[in-house]
Amino acid sequence: MNFTSLPFLLALAVAIPITYFIPAKFKCVYLLALSYLFYFTWSVGYSLLLAATSLTTYSAALIISNAKSDSVKKWVVAGAISALLAVLVFFKYSEALAAIGKALTAPGLSSVLTGLVIPIGISYYLFKSISYVLDVYWGNLEASRDVVAVSLYIAFFPQILSGPIQRSPEFFKQISSGNFGRLDPPAFERAIGLLLLGFFEKLVVADHIGALVHAVDAAQSTNAYLLLIGVYGYTLQLFADFSGITHIAIGIGLFFGIEGPPNFNRPFRANNIQEYWRGWHMSLTTWLTDYLFMPLRLAMRNMGNYGLALSIMINMILIGIWHGDNWTFLVFGVIHGVFMICSALTLKPRNTFFKSRPTLSRLRKVYAPIVTFHMVCLALIFFRAPTVSSAVEVIRGIAHHQFSTKIPPSIGHDVLIPALVAAVIAFDLGTGYLGLNRLGTLIAGTSNSSNRRWISYGTALLIILLLASTGGGEFIYAKF
Amino acid sequence: MDRNQIHDKLTAIFRDVLDDDSIVLNDSTTADDVDGWDSLSHVNLLVAVEKRFAIRMSTREVKSMRNVGDFIALISQKLAQ
Numbered sequence: 001m002n003f004t005s006l007p008f009l010l011a012l013a014v015a016i017p018i019t020y021f022i023p024a025k026f027k028c029v030y031l032l033a034l035s036y037l038f039y040f041t042w043s044v045g046y047s048l049l050l051a052a053t054s055l056t057t058y059s060a061a062l063i064i065s066n067a068k069s070d071s072v073k074k075w076v077v078a079g080a081i082s083a084l085l086a087v088l089v090f091f092k093y094s095e096a097l098a099a100i101g102k103a104l105t106a107p108g109l110s111s112v113l114t115g116l117v118i119p120i121g122i123s124y125y126l127f128k129s130i131s132y133v134l135d136v137y138w139g140n141l142e143a144s145r146d147v148v149a150v151s152l153y154i155a156f157f158p159q160i161l162s163g164p165i166q167r168s169p170e171f172f173k174q175i176s177s178g179n180f181g182r183l184d185p186p187a188f189e190r191a192i193g194l195l196l197l198g199f200f201e202k203l204v205v206a207d208h209i210g211a212l213v214h215a216v217d218a219a220q221s222t223n224a225y226l227l228l229i230g231v232y233g234y235t236l237q238l239f240a241d242f243s244g245i246t247h248i249a250i251g252i253g254l255f256f257g258i259e260g261p262p263n264f265n266r267p268f269r270a271n272n273i274q275e276y277w278r279g280w281h282m283s284l285t286t287w288l289t290d291y292l293f294m295p296l297r298l299a300m301r302n303m304g305n306y307g308l309a310l311s312i313m314i315n316m317i318l319i320g321i322w323h324g325d326n327w328t329f330l331v332f333g334v335i336h337g338v339f340m341i342c343s344a345l346t347l348k349p350r351n352t353f354f355k356s357r358p359t360l361s362r363l364r365k366v367y368a369p370i371v372t373f374h375m376v377c378l379a380l381i382f383f384r385a386p387t388v389s390s391a392v393e394v395i396r397g398i399a400h401h402q403f404s405t406k407i408p409p410s411i412g413h414d415v416l417i418p419a420l421v422a423a424v425i426a427f428d429l430g431t432g433y434l435g436l437n438r439l440g441t442l443i444a445g446t447s448n449s450s451n452r453r454w455i456s457y458g459t460a461l462l463i464i465l466l467l468a469s470t471g472g473g474e475f476i477y478a479k480f
Numbered sequence: 481m482d483r484n485q486i487h488d489k490l491t492a493i494f495r496d497v498l499d500d501d502s503i504v505l506n507d508s509t510t511a512d513d514v515d516g517w518d519s520l521s522h523v524n525l526l527v528a529v530e531k532r533f534a535i536r537m538s539t540r541e542v543k544s545m546r547n548v549g550d551f552i553a554l555i556s557q558k559l560a561q
Contacts, residue, residue, distance in 0.1 A: 134543075138543040139540075139544040140543070140546075290543075293519065294519060294522075294523075294542075294543070295539050295543075298526070298539050298542055299539065301523050301526060301527050302527065
């Protein structure tokens with residue numbers, strides 16, 4: 001069931017009020033049951049994998065916590081992380097592994113892996129499991145003895161489709177608070193605001209831009225204007241779509257007393273690529289910084305800048321191929337790796353250079369976000385393309401400067417105008433430059449006056465119902 | 481080396497690595513409290529600390545530190561070994 005489907009919303013409308021009547025000690029059981037019911041709507045069979053992952057994570061953390069000897073802890077943590085990663089690699093890269101199996105003339109392996117469907121949410125729940133085990137191993141957290149709590153942390157349904165990837169200490173703190181799952185009017189209202197904002201971003205903004213991007217793709221034109229519309233459009237659509245599902249996920253969680261971490265912080269006003277990654281898919285990038293980049297960087301800390309560059313490149317390549325086994329994701333990761341390395345190594349001298357040149361420094365404030373935005377767009381051409389060569393074709397098409405103001409008849413004004421308005425809103429949601437972002441805060445309800453807030457929620461709902469795109473599809477990030 | 485001496489030496493390292501003479505550390509200071517103390521500069525700090533105190537820290541020890549107080553305790557424990 002998708003978050004924007006009517007059956008899901010109806011089920012949610014029933015499940016939310018019930019939670020406030022469930023006695024405190026059964027609240028986690030109730031949420032766990034809901035989470036598995038939700039998962040059953042995607043796949044009953046794969047829910048066994050989810051349960052097995054949860055039990056493995058729970059047991060490994062307890063063994064690590066209780067073990068007296070450091071070597072036992074080390075072996076268990078290595079075993080658990082390897083097992084969790086093996087599951088991730090097996091399902092996520094099944095096609096690549098099948099190709100390897102074929103090349104190695106191992107038809108058994110190849111036939112098992114061919115056509116394997118990726119379990120929904122696997123990247124998200126395995127990342128949660130891995131961080132929980134590592135946090136216990138690093139002594140940042142006591143292992144929980146409550147199997148329901150650990151299973152709920154891993155399977156919590158609002159976060160399973162596309163994150164955000166919540167950390168275990170934050171999650172356990174919330175479910176162990178005395179007020180957990182009690183009706184809290186301000187939180188309830190905030191949840192409504194987040195839900196409306198998320199639906200607005202997805203149905204009104206992302207899906208209208210998506211319709212144009214789709215129409216441009218279908219036109220298969222070499223007109224550079226259209227290619228650029230496709231490139232900019234997809235960047236804005238991806239942001240609005242992903243920010244939308246994140247707001248919906250945080251909103252739904254909040255109804256049940258669990259608030260997830262934010263995923264975006266105005267990524268398109270970043271002055272450099274490092275800043276961009278600090279504001280884009282934050283729950284993944286901070287996860288990777290803590291559990292991958294930092295251990296790598298520490299292991300290579302005496303290798304100077306080479307160690308830094310290597311850690312960054314491995315990190316960015318893994319961000320890329322985390323999305324799937326297409327070569328395009330690898331290229332996406334390498335491009336960002338090169339950008340990040342150049343930026344990290346030159347940032348200090350660049351800052352020193354501009355410090356003593358105030359005019360240039362002012363100019364830098366204007367062009368830096370524009371350059372960064374285009375770097376992001378460039379990498380996303382590969383991210384979106386079905387093959388590396390088709391991405392190169394798009395870049396070549398733009399570089400050839402075949403600009404024509406002639407728009408194919410398949411891209412009508414009914415597609416073009418809503419998409420352009422939506423693109424302006426998406427750009428503003430990602431930058432806050434135009435002041436339209438007040439729209440976002442208005443929908444999410446920040447006014448001191450309760451009446452005014454409820455009027456804005458009502459208006460937002462009306463806007464969503466009236467302006468929602470009818471041709472919208474699944475959330476882009478649900479497939480990762 | 482006692483706790484105060486470690487604290488002073490650590491403050492000097494922070495000021496040097498982060499290029500900011502106004503940095504004042506206390507036990508509860510975390511990365512959020514100090515400008516420029518991010519994941520990249522954190523490693524530079526660790527390398528400088530290891531060099532100047534002639535100690536070696538494991539990934540697990542580094543990851544278990546929550547604030548400057550933990551940092552000082554770890555250095556002190558390493559020096560005593």
